[in-house]
Amino acid sequence: MQELLQHKIRQNKEKLRLGSTYVDNALVFCTDLGKPIDVSTLMRVYRRLFKRSSVNLEEVTFHTLRHVYESRLNDLNVDPKTIQSLMGHSSIKTTMDAYVHSSEEKHKEATDKMNSLFDKQLKSSK
Known part of the structure; x- marks a missing residue:
């Protein structure tokens, strides 16, 4: 970097x-x-x-850098269509299935969002 x-x-x-x-x-x-x-x-x-x-x-190929670049854009919540355009993919499927990799941070973020949703549901049902 x-x-x-x-x-x-x-x-x-x-x-x-x-x-x-x-x-x-x-x-x-x-x-x-x-x-x-x-x-x-x-x-x-x-x-x-x-x-x-x-x-x-x-250990780091140029192609690997493409994967890292796309995954980091995804981690920064850049929308998938923008990532697709930046990478020059004709299909969003290629972008999302082959290049964008989930991260621990994204897993934690998703879990936290679900926990928050459950907490809201519990509070509103009381």
Whole structure:
């Protein structure tokens, strides 16, 4: 996370330096001018970020990061259609079944909501 934050700071400095020449496509990894980069360049940047971090690159694939990204968006209560759009999925089923993973926090949140509902029902029945 720290390395990604540093990357974002460098990217923001580059945006300021280039001014209107920079095309802001809201990409995490892009060319110096803000345009999408080809896959081989993306992987080179990705490897460089992991070399700087304490994470073993072989343990975290780029595809795994997609799963983490989608799951965290879900944890932040981003609506599923927005997640689907961000990920470029044609089907919400793909987004929800294959990529979004439930978390302990979500389990606790659901349980707390049910307990609250039961508490309200008990209080209103008295």
